[in-house]
Amino acid sequence: MAHSSRVTPPAGRPSGDLLHVTVGLALLLGVWSVGALEVSTGKVSFIEAMNGSTVLLPCTYSSCIGIKNLYFNWHYNDNGTMNKLCEAVIPVEGVEPNKVSVFHDRVDFVGSSKTQNISILLWNITFEDQGQYICFAKNPKEKNRNHSAIFTLYVVEQMREVDNTLTVIIVSALGGVIGLVVLVMVIKAVVVHFLHKDDEKNKECLVSSSGNDNTENGLPGAKGGDTNKATPKA
Structure with a gap:
C-alpha cells in the first residue's frame, strides 16, 4: 500500500502562498504610499x-x-x-x-x-x-x-539687523579683481598695438635699406648711370 507524503517547506522559508500574499501586500502598500x-x-x-x-x-x-x-x-x-x-x-x-x-x-x-x-x-x-x-x-x-x-x-519686538560687512568685503574684492583683469587686458592690447606698429616700421626700414644697397652696388634696377656704356661713334 502506497503512503502519500506531504513536503513541508524548510523552517524559515515562507510557503508559496505566503510568499504571494507578502508580495501582494508590499505592492499595495507601495501604491498606497505613492497616492x-x-x-x-x-x-x-x-x-x-x-x-x-x-x-x-x-x-x-x-x-x-x-x-x-x-x-x-x-x-x-x-x-x-x-x-x-x-x-x-x-x-x-x-x-x-x-x-x-x-x-x-x-x-x-x-x-x-x-x-x-x-x-x-x-x-x-x-x-x-x-x-x-x-x-x-x-x-x-x-x-x-x-x-x-x-x-x-x-x-x-523688532527685526534683527543683518550684518552685511562680510558680503560687502567679498563683493568689493571681486570687483577689484575684475577691474584689475580688465586693466591688464587693456594694457596688453595697447602694447600689442604699438609692437605691431614697430614691426611695420622695421619692415619698411629693411625694404628701404635693401633698395639703397642695390643702388650703390650697381645692381640691375639701380637708378645710377651705366659706367660701361659705349662711346658714341662720330
Missing part, C-alpha cells in the same frame, strides 16, 4: 515676525489619487491646549469649499482649492500668538487618510 494624502507648510517651517504685523501661515495639500470631501482645519497649540482656528470641507478637486468656519477674530482663510492651498492669515499678531500652528487634512477618498504639518511663529 497618500500629504500636507506641507513649505520648505521653511517657521517665520519670525514683528509684534503688530500680519503673517501668512502657509499650507498646501496633495494626493495622487485625488480628493473627495477633503476636510481640513487649523489649530493653535496653546501650551498643550489645541485651539481650533478654522475648518472647512472641499467637495472635489478645483471646487472651493461652500463655507469656511473661522473661530478666531484675527484669522482669515486665504487659500484656494484650485491651487491646493489651505493657507490662513493672522492679523495684528501679539507675543501671545507665538507658538506652533498645525495644519491638518483628512481625505475620505483614501479611507480617511489624514496628515498634518506644523508651522512655528516667533514674535519679536
Whole structure:
C-alpha cells in the first residue's frame, strides 16, 4: 500500500502562498504610499515676525489619487491646549469649499482649492500668538487618510539687523579683481598695438635699406648711370 507524503517547506522559508500574499501586500502598500494624502507648510517651517504685523501661515495639500470631501482645519497649540482656528470641507478637486468656519477674530482663510492651498492669515499678531500652528487634512477618498504639518511663529519686538560687512568685503574684492583683469587686458592690447606698429616700421626700414644697397652696388634696377656704356661713334 502506497503512503502519500506531504513536503513541508524548510523552517524559515515562507510557503508559496505566503510568499504571494507578502508580495501582494508590499505592492499595495507601495501604491498606497505613492497616492497618500500629504500636507506641507513649505520648505521653511517657521517665520519670525514683528509684534503688530500680519503673517501668512502657509499650507498646501496633495494626493495622487485625488480628493473627495477633503476636510481640513487649523489649530493653535496653546501650551498643550489645541485651539481650533478654522475648518472647512472641499467637495472635489478645483471646487472651493461652500463655507469656511473661522473661530478666531484675527484669522482669515486665504487659500484656494484650485491651487491646493489651505493657507490662513493672522492679523495684528501679539507675543501671545507665538507658538506652533498645525495644519491638518483628512481625505475620505483614501479611507480617511489624514496628515498634518506644523508651522512655528516667533514674535519679536523688532527685526534683527543683518550684518552685511562680510558680503560687502567679498563683493568689493571681486570687483577689484575684475577691474584689475580688465586693466591688464587693456594694457596688453595697447602694447600689442604699438609692437605691431614697430614691426611695420622695421619692415619698411629693411625694404628701404635693401633698395639703397642695390643702388650703390650697381645692381640691375639701380637708378645710377651705366659706367660701361659705349662711346658714341662720330
